[in-house]
Amino acid sequence: MLPNYLRILLTPIAMLSRRKLIQRLSAMPLLGGVLGSVTPFESALAAPAATRNLLKELGLRTFINAAGTYTAMTGSLMHDEVMEAIQAASKEFVMLDDVQTKVGEKIAALTHAESAVVTAGCFSAMTLGLAGVLTGMDQKKVEQLPHLAGTGMKSEVIAQKGHNVGYNHALTNTGCKIVEVETVEDVEKAINEKTAMLWFLHIQSDKGKIMHEQWVALGKKHNIPTMIDIAADVPPVENLWKFNDMGFDLVCVSGGKAMRGPQSAGLLMGKKKYIDAARLSMPPRGSTIGRGMKVNKEEILGMYVALEKFVNQDHQKEWKMWEDRAAHIADTITKVNGVTVTTEAPPLGNHTPTLRIAWDPAKVSLTTKALQDNLRNGNPSIEVVGAPNGISITTWMLKPGQEKIVASRLKEEFTKASV
DSSP states (O other): OOOHHHHHHHTTGGGSOHHHHHHHHHTOTTTOOOTTSOOHHHHHHHSOOOOOOHHHHTTOOOOEEOSOSOGGGTSOOOOHHHHHHHHHHTTSOOOHHHHHHHHHHHHHHHHTOSEEEEESHHHHHHHHHHHHHHHTTOHHHHHHTTOOTTTTOOOEEEEEGGGOOGGGHHHHTTTOEEEEEOSHHHHHHHOOTTEEEEEEEGGGGGGSSSOHHHHHHHHHHHTOOEEEEOTTOOSSTTHHHHHHHHTOSEEEEESSSTTOOOTTOEEEEEOHHHHHHHHTTSTTOOSSTTTTOOOOHHHHHHHHHHHHHHHHSOHHHHHHHHHHHHHHHHHHHTTSTTEEEEEEOOSSSSOSOEEEEEEOTTTBOOOHHHHHHHHHTSSSOEEOEEETTEEEEEOTTOOTTHHHHHHHHHHHHHHHTBO
16 A cells, blocks of 8 residues: 555656646655755656666777778667667567568568578678578478588589688588689589589689679589679679679678678578578577577668668768768878878779878888877777778768868877978
């Protein structure tokens, strides 16, 4: 049984005017208060709870990201719409497979693919895509991965030598081995009854002798599926459907870079038979090599919203903004004698305006490491990329106005080090 004064107070508060509420509160000695003053209880009712600043609470360093979408730097920052989708999804239960199916249909339509699924990053998309190629819809084979011997599954993936980089571990996770080739003739000789797939790495395409269309043609000629990794290779936005249109059977991309989806999300797009098979190795199913590659409903829906926003945004306007930021930084720091800047957009991956900053050691006595350390340890902290003869900077991960801070700090460090 509530005390009488609490019953009076709590019924019905929503119908009371502020003045009547204060009058009731001030009449209660236990709660205290002077008529007309705001009591602690009223303040608690009126004021929203303070938001915890966990980064500050844990002593974590935040920084201005003038480097780019690096995993170590937590990728990119999600748009408000993405966070709203994540928050809304967190309030309800829904079957995970249903979310993947419905979202996959939308993603496939946006990217000109037969089918699609949200994965735990691009690396996960590669592993799961190859798993689907190996097993088909055979549940027994799904549970046998990565043990291929005696299963009847194929065991080799062909890749160009210049494409065989560390991320290929995503493919060997299935139990397959990589067979290196350099020429079309090498491919023809390497193909045998064990060949499961032809794999292509877009960002290294200039390091190989066989280009995209010819790679796809080789796959079709020998009835062997082809996969392309375009992890960090948007923008341009057209890459999201270019390689599906070109005929690659599977396309893998990161979701937490330019698209600004959850950093732990990615996309696997392509032929429906391979996507359906890949999903057999994905959660919620257990006893699979992909069980640990879990993507929750919040990430799936957040990734869809991020992709939709990215596809529909004004990319010319965005590019102009990046260029203007780059120009401001370049104009500011080249006022220091001995500092030079060239601006370019890498053609294959991270295709955004990028500043290559160098300086004459005879005029600016500063090492690359010293500059990086000074920027990192300053306030605010700034991250840039070290290069053999200077640093590089991108502007696409900067918040509005941060280009002015970056320019000012760089000019300050160069000026201090001027000989």
